[in-house]
Amino acid sequence: MNRILPALLISILAITTSTAQIKSPSAFLGYELGTHFTPHQKVVDYYKYVAGMNTNMKLISYGKTYEGRELLAAVISAPENMGNLEEIRKTNLALSTASAGSVDLAKQPVILWLSYNVHGNEASSTETALKMLYTLSTDKSTAMQEWLKHAVVILDPCLNPDGRERYVNFYNAVSAQKPNVNPQSREHFEPWPRGRVNHYYFDLNRDWAWQTQVETQQRQALYHEWMPEVHVDYHEQSYNAPYYFAPAAEPVHQDITPWQRSFQVTVGKNNAKYFDEKGWQYFTKERFDLLYPSYGDTYPLYNGAVGMTYEQGGINAGLAVVTADGDTLTLKDRIDHHFTTGIATLEVVSANAGQLVSHFKEYFQKSTATPPGAYQTYVVKGENLARIKKLAALLKKNHIAYKFGADQTVSGVNYMNRKKESYKVERNDLVINLHQPAAVLANVLMEPSTTITDSATYDITAWALPYAYGLSALALPVSVQGKYDAPEEKTLAYTKLANPYAWVLNWESAADARGLIALQTAGIKVRITDQGFAAGGEEFKPGSLLIYRLENERAGVSRKIALIEQQTGLLFKTIGSGFVDQGKDLGSGAYGILPVPKIAVLSGTETSSQAVGEIWHYFEQELNYPVTMISMSQIRSLDLSTTTVLIIPDGSYGKELSEGVANWVEKGGKLILMEEAIAAFADKKPYGIKKRVMAPGTDLPVVRRYDDKEDFSDAIPGAIYKVNLDASHPLSFGLGKVYYTLKTDDKVYEPLESGFNVGTLSADAFVSGLAGKKVRAKLEKGMLFGAESYGRGNVVYLGGDVLFRSFWESGKQMFVNAVFLLN
Helix, strand or coil: CCCHHHHHHHHHHHHHHHHHHCCCHHHHHCCCCCCCCCCHHHHHHHHHHHHHHCCCEEEEEEEECCCCCEEEEEEECCHHHHCCHHHHHHHHHHHHCCCCCCCCHHHCCEEEEEECCCCCCCCHHHHHHHHHHHHHHHCCCHHHHHHHHHEEEEEECCCCHHHHHHHHHHHHHHCCCCCCCCCCCHHHCCCCCCCCCCCCCCCHHHCCCCCCCHHHHHHHHHHHHHCCCEEEEEEEEECCCCEECCCCEEEECCCCCHHHHHHHHHHHHHHHHHHHHHCCCEECCCCCEECCCCCCCHHHHCCCCEEEEEEEEEECCCCEEECCCCCEEEHHHHHHHHHHHHHHHHHHHHHCHHHHHHHHHHHHHHHHHCCCCCCCEEEECCCCHHHHHHHHHHHHHCCCCCEECCCCEEEEEECCCCCEEEEECCCCCEEEECCCCCHHHHHHHHCCCCCCCCCCCCCCCCCCHHHHHCCCEEEECCCCCCCECCCCCHHHHCCCCCCCCEEEECCCCCCHHHHHHHHHHCCCCCEECCCCEEECCEEECCCCEEEECHHHHHHCHHHHHHHHHHHHCCCCEEECCCCCCECCCCCCCCCCECCCCCEEEECCCCECHHHHHHHHHHHHHHHCCCEEEECHHHHHHCCCCCCCEEEECCECCCHHHHHHHHHHHHCCCEEEEEHHHHHHCCCCCCCCCCECCCCCCCCCCCCCCHHHCCCCCCCCCCEEEEEEECCCCHHHCCCCCEEEEEECCCCCECCCCCCEEEEEECCCCEEECCCCHHHHHHCCCEEEEEEEEECCEEEEEECCCCCHHHCCHHHHHHHHHHHHHCC
16 A cells, blocks of 8 residues: 555656646746737647647648648547557548448547637637647546547647738737727727638638638648548637537538437537536527538538537627627637537547447448439530549549549430430540449539528538539439549640641630730730631631731740640640631731730729639639739729729729729720629619619518518529520630529629620529529529620629639639630
8 A cells, every 4th residue: 555655646746747847828828818819820839839748749730821821730639549640540541431341440539620710800719729739738637538548639720820810910909908898999890801711812611622722722631631520610700699509500411411410419418518507608500501511510521520610709809898788708708618619529529439430430331332312423524624624623632533434325414404315425524423432522512403401591502513614414313433534635646737827725714814824924926716717627616816926936936835835734736827718817807916914903891802812812823813903092093004904803882983994994994893893883874784673563572470580582692593605705715605603692784785795694594502582583584794895995794703712613714704805
């Protein structure tokens, strides 16, 4: 007994000493946690400091943001798990690929991933991540040690450092010496573009599946290396709202399993137990649904995990604010609430580790054997190789298996007309067979129409990739296997002339804009074929680019085109004579030289920051083309010597905008109006655009009962509409006769009387998603995309978001047409 007692005391002393060795966040930062917002670098410093002190922790630096800030994830578990961490990860990954074989599931810990601060101005969660790291590293209680035996915890303290830093810098610069709790104080009014979004003003919580942003791309690579069984995404909402945790609201996608839904309830009840003890207010089953596939809760759900969102009241609350109920909400309160759900979730996840791992394994086995939904195979026609390759790249990022070609005739439902048809699968058709581990995600992204059980959805309700990419496709009820890993590059066999009369670049996808930009950057004159022609036994469609050898010889055209082909992967075909087989000869004046656009984009408080970001990101990250961001104060001083194209993003504008640019357009400027920007010009001279006027009596207010107050007849959170195109107009080049747009509003316009109505709606325009009765009535006909001349300039109307979240690939075609081709 005498020997045991000193040993026990030594053990206790060792634990106490070990705990004391790691400083708390408050001690490390020099201020009490919750009394200041912590800059990102200090968060990084603390995580690295703890990693150096805690042998039961692994720190992963998984990338950097656009602004160069480090992205980190900490992995923490019991000593026996950390000593076998790589084997645990590989086994878990094998479970997610249905290739694990015989695994002793009782010995496999569950993986719990906690993600913080995807929206930069929802700032309490990163502060919580500091407290969570400290607690998991220092709490030597029996309960905590038992939890960590059964769970590997991954903490990502800040998914959006650039946005968070924007918010923290704002708040620290304007806050009073003591927090001003008055909601009218300027510290509670964040300026444009706000910290919610990342560097390019993208909402990273809408980017999980599309992976357009560098933060998402790097995080998803890490996520798919671990594939957690449970993922929690920490958020904030209005500071007047109580806390929200799962179970989620309807609509819930039909492919989410009963187990996933039931375990949300299990977690929610455990969270509620601790909130009840404290008397904290909370709600569940409201507002936050599980439909859109690119959230931090739905994406994990469609990848076999139990994904959940936790929402604390607090956006723009600063360090303290008086709420509508008269209570004072502090940053410390917000940290306590998030910390409590984090610990409660760890507790219940650990207690159910065996079930979670078992259901995780079963999820992927079932997906492979009996995929969900009405279809077993999707075939996307390889009619546009550039867009097919981009679609394949997206599938690969999401670990969705695919092949090309099948050498057989199939029968399925055509996306474009919803009719059953037979089709001979060709070599470059993309085939997605759903008998694979990623069957659920593949089905969700590809299904022609999403089943919606409730109209109160939080985001868009349609996103099927064939519509987004502008590609014909079929949904097959039977299993069809593709044959080839990659498409066949048939054009590589093309024989070039050594000394051609001209080179031709087909204009088939937005990727071809990179070729035009490279040519013009190299000082090469580029012409456009408005009507198309045939030469050398081949047809060249309208929009094809022409480069004449003689007028570009001084620019070293042959060498430069060869270099551009090598850099871009594009193919320039050669023509030996200006005498063509069909159409106008190449010496005709019909083939005008394309000007080099000097582009400005309006930004600032009147604009939608995310709309500005879509344009900014597309030019910088995909086209590598310079744009100038200007403010409203510069509108009246536009000069054609520095700006020939002005893009007005979606936003809310007054009449000063339409008046301010009229003179510039008349002198020769090109004005591109996007979405709500059109409304600021409608019915105003000298512009010909007019709002569509509904027939009398078709849009009268509905008299309804109070308990029917949530009337969704005006709702259109995001539905797909078919647009009929004038294929002869430059706006349509590369798109053909039909374009599918994602419509998020009910705006539509009367046909232009003296312009070109390039994209119009007909009575059968609605395709997929949620659109209320009133909205459908408004969108039965009218003009969405058009162009008109004014003086020497022109105005382009883009009534749909053609760059929506940068994943609506076919819309990029119309956008580059408007910017580069339309004169």
